[in-house]
Amino acid sequence: MGRAVLGQVVIIEGEHNARRKPDSLARLKQAARKLFVERGFDATRPQDIAREAGLGHGTFYLHFADKRACFLSFVQEARQELDEQLHARLVPGAGLEQRITAMFGTIAEYAESHPGVLRAAMTDGRVIDAEGVEAKSLLALWGDDWAEALRGPAKDGGYDTDIIGQAIAGALCQAICETHQSGRSREALMKNLTRFLTRALRPD
Amino acid sequence: MGRAVLGQVVIIEGEHNARRKPDSLARLKQAARKLFVERGFDATRPQDIAREAGLGHGTFYLHFADKRACFLSFVQEARQELDEQLHARLVPGAGLEQRITAMFGTIAEYAESHPGVLRAAMTDGRVIDAEGVEAKSLLALWGDDWAEALRGPAKDGGYDTDIIGQAIAGALCQAICETHQSGRSREALMKNLTRFLTRALRPD
């Protein structure tokens, strides 16, 4: 036929087409996490995320309204992951020291397996404020968690739990992040911090 | 003729020396601090700083090589201010609790009189890395200070001072910054943190 000259016949495999990208969203999220962690919010372009994911840049906007939404998604996911790990390890009737040890283990583990995520998620929080969402940084939210944890079961040691909750969150975040960079072992980290917190929180 | 006079006596006033604008650099620094604190590094344009200082945008570049240099200057100045206040209050022969109390008072005071400066100076540190300068964030440097302080006089309580130094810095920064926003009194803040740290650091 005449169109044999001008046209080509291409057979597209069913698999190829129907299921080749089962997960472009997932790949974008993973790429976003990697880059936000490595470079921070401002130095990461949607285009970079898409390329890292092996997708065209336009695809980014099929899955996220904009760059901020993508970052928010990253932060929330990180928070949720951590929360889940924390709750999974929570032993209801435990004493204070045990609770602290458990939380630590979880957090340190997380920090180790996702290096930099904590810091990234925590420090860039301000970016999101524009729309009124996420006014509190992830770190502050986490401080609230600690405050809550302190209020509950054990005596609160006479502390204002809001203040001490933030202090603990700050202490952990900073110690974990910096320690990770300086190559100290997780065991040393945990031993020191556990001891530190245990002493600080036990009743006189 | 007049020009036959070969020598002239000129009295230069001590004050003197033509100064059209008393302090454009000082005004820029002040404006920069205000905006970096309010908006962070990325959301502050050199132009905004200049306008805030009541100057043309070109003037900015008369005093700073670029935006990063301006931020660096801001951070260093904040750090130096705090350092000076800390050293002024340092009582050599004091016990641990007294030392902690003194450091706290100073820091809390500083945080109160310069709201947001601490956080701003601390979180945006990464920005500067490009040229290899300021690889450590201000917060990390401050953690090193605490580590040093712990090593010295008192027993270090069996801690790895590097780890605990970072923890303390993180605790203070986070507690102070968040507390400031939530409207808690400085007294409560100080009382709680002092107690917290004192307990954590005292020997068993």
Next chain:
Amino acid sequence: MGRAVLGQVVIIEGEHNARRKPDSLARLKQAARKLFVERGFDATRPQDIAREAGLGHGTFYLHFADKRACFLSFVQEARQELDEQLHARLVPGAGLEQRITAMFGTIAEYAESHPGVLRAAMTDGRVIDAEGVEAKSLLALWGDDWAEALRGPAKDGGYDTDIIGQAIAGALCQAICETHQSGRSREALMKNLTRFLTRALRPD
């Protein structure tokens, strides 16, 4: 169900292949040439080139790393065009006068059909130096070509061919460019220059 179909036949039109804009690079190059010729390197802004090409300014940077790269591309293209025309006309076994005549014809023709390109490409060469590329101006390179041409077949008339090569290139460029502006005919130009060179180069 429909999706059970594993193979699809897709006819791709010969023309096809999604081409929103047939040739934005080509249009940019053409626009750049026009403006560099009319205004020179410094007076031409990337934005102007893009507008001349009917494109947004961002598009410019899709095709050139920066303004200098664009200029370099223009110069190289002009040089290549001329080279190709020169080589196409080269008659291997010809005598000196014939060779000169052939080169002239080509150059004069080129200068006439691309008015100003020669001069522009030649005089702004310095701009590019920054990166060490293109240290020699186009005119100087062309002088080298002439030197080479003189060395080969005919006697070199006892000349230092490097010097005389540059002299010829300069003579042609200047005569052609100025003559073009003063409205003299190409025939007159060619007749005069050929005679001039032929006399200068023939053996005593």
Next chain:
Amino acid sequence: MGRAVLGQVVIIEGEHNARRKPDSLARLKQAARKLFVERGFDATRPQDIAREAGLGHGTFYLHFADKRACFLSFVQEARQELDEQLHARLVPGAGLEQRITAMFGTIAEYAESHPGVLRAAMTDGRVIDAEGVEAKSLLALWGDDWAEALRGPAKDGGYDTDIIGQAIAGALCQAICETHQSGRSREALMKNLTRFLTRALRPD
């Protein structure tokens, strides 16, 4: 004395004060020439010229209306210098070869003692066009001079002197400028060019 605290007594030498700047214009011109030659028009800032001259930048505008005026002054001065040297050497009744030799010697001498001036003055001519002044480049004007020289005394060899005048100017400029850079001796340069032109211009 009391005023020793607040004041300083400075003795300004008569020479220092009265005649120290006999010539800020001259110094500016010299500095401008140096920088225009080294960097070209666009890469030279009035500020640079003033600093090179050891003067404040404001002083520049006491002597030149703007940067273009300064460049124009440079070009005109260079041209005039060369003209003067040419006329000083001109021997009225000489034959063609002698005339050529004389002009060359002058030009080559000038180029050697003012390296780069020729090229700079010639290539940046376009800059000035804006006001309608100096539409012709210095090189073209010089080509006119040669045309004039050819028309007069000797036979013009049947040439269109306008064309050949430009060609000679271009040949000389290019050969001199490039040769200077490649470290060839002035003698070789002169010998070659004189021979070249003499042959080209002698009658058959």
Next chain:
DNA sequence: CATGAATGAGACTTCATTCAT
């Protein structure tokens, strides 16, 4: 005359986002 701090138009370039295919 001389100065240099100050100015702001405008240059170059980036990047979040759109949209025709």
Next chain:
DNA sequence: GATGAATGAAGTCTCATTCAT
């Protein structure tokens, strides 16, 4: 859904020029 060429607002920084001293 997927793509990537195209866009232009906006950012950083330069530089010719002015003017109070």
